[in-house]
Amino acid sequence: MQIGIFTVGDVTTDPTTGRTPTEYERIKATVAIARKAEEVGLDVFATGEHHNPPFIASNPTATLAFIGAQTERIILSTATTLITTTDPVLIAEDYAKIQHLLDGRVDLMMGRGNTGPVYPWFGKDIRDGIPLAIENYALLRRLWQEDVVTWQGKHRTPLQGYTSTPRPLDGVAPFVWHGSIRSPEIAEQAAYYGDGFFHNHIFWPASHTRQMVDLYRRRFEHHGHGPADTAIVGLGGQFFMRRNSQDAVNEFRPYFDNAPVYGHGPSLEDFTHQTPLTVGSPQQVLERTLGFRDYAGHYQRQLFLLDHAGLPLKTVLEQLDLLGEILPDMRKGFAEGRPPHIPEAPTHASLVAGAGGAKDATVYAAADDVTGHRAEEQVAQVRA
């Protein structure tokens, strides 16, 4: 079981002080949070990708490489990579590159993005969201699996004899999760490829998460990847804890009441009842988290959203310390009653082992290092 955190990189005013961090502060805070996540023993840090204010989450691979250089062990991932508006050619190159830099300590979660206006900035149309996610990902897979790709589709220029470099580390592409809140098509996509499926979970009632995860599991089996209970499932989660539960409620309430997503809507009490948000003592967070299995089945990855709603960095780091304290019990709880045939989330090491060992996938092209011309092209020119 992998336990970690994810961030969407929002720059939000702290409602208790009225202070809004600068982009510099928020970017550096993200790095501090990731380092802390490794320090307290978490397995995964994932960052979102956004291209509009109030987010600082553009250029995720630079962020992940920077964090990777300052950490040793934690898996770095995305939440999410915009498969709709990002050229799959760039995704193939960028993530293979950090796969090498981080010695395989990287995977990705595909998502479609949040708002319509973002699409045209990248020459796309939100009404094509699902077809873009499908076509782009189909191409991305080929770019990682095949050394030379000739391809034609609807949404980008054709490719002829294209080689994405660097080739995936050890000949194995990064593991891919597909994140979707509401679209059954994306659960179907994850199931079709036997990839992981991540449900945001936070901000939604358990009944909704259950039907998305059920659909993915059922279709995973249908597409021949194994029994439904062996499908690779990840869930989000959200908590605020203090040693005394009433302290947690009192301190978090102003953040809740003004939060960008649910603020000015339901009460904290209603929302903690309706969704996985837990505000209380470490023991309450522990028990609630272990209860997610009741409707999602045994799963592979639990990511918490902690740095949001304008919470200051110091508070977020304290939350991570508290999470670190209950982590051993959380791991023990997740292991309890977990049948041996339930797989762990794939890692670079397990994927390499599954592929029969590491093999260098470098494509050596006989090219002129100045002009980029290949010898055979020159021969062809001479003959012509």
Place this chain on the structure above:
Amino acid sequence: MTAIVVISAGLGVPSSTRLLADRLAAATAASVDDLEVVTVELREVAHELTDHLLTGFPGQALAAAIDAVRRADGLIVVTPVFSASYSGLFKTFFDVLEEGTLDGKPVLVAATAGTARHSLVIEHALRPLFSYLHAVVVPTGVFAATEDFGNRGLDARIARAAGELSALMGASTSAAPTGRRTVGDEFADPTPFEHLLQQAGAA
């Protein structure tokens, strides 16, 4: 058994909007055997409606009301007139319904107001809204100004509208296939990925 849901957007207790809604329901029950009537007072789910706009999912009582609408054979919808149209609360309920919920569903539209000058709100505001939502709007809409209550003309319009609603439910088109796939369909019987690939043009 036939099931109808009565949506009343009145705010007062008691409210003339609810009074009209009850009379329309009673008149419908008189002409339909074994009629199940569920009445939804939008006032009681007003907070949940606002929360739904902000969070994207319904609370428990609102979810039950939406589900009753989905399963109903017909609807009676009654709103007070606010600023020459249906009230914001009334509109919000129909704003949060999943697309296609009212496809082919017979809907009796009705409104109340303090003055008869608002009577065309039925034709100007309510009928276009429910046409847009692909409901089958009952030909007779019922408008009641304060002065209409106790007036025999109102009784006649209620009886005629209820009769038309019963007739339309008898020939209900809501079970007819519309070709629209709902979220429920996608969960029960997902579009196979091979088909999604073809649609995306990335075979």
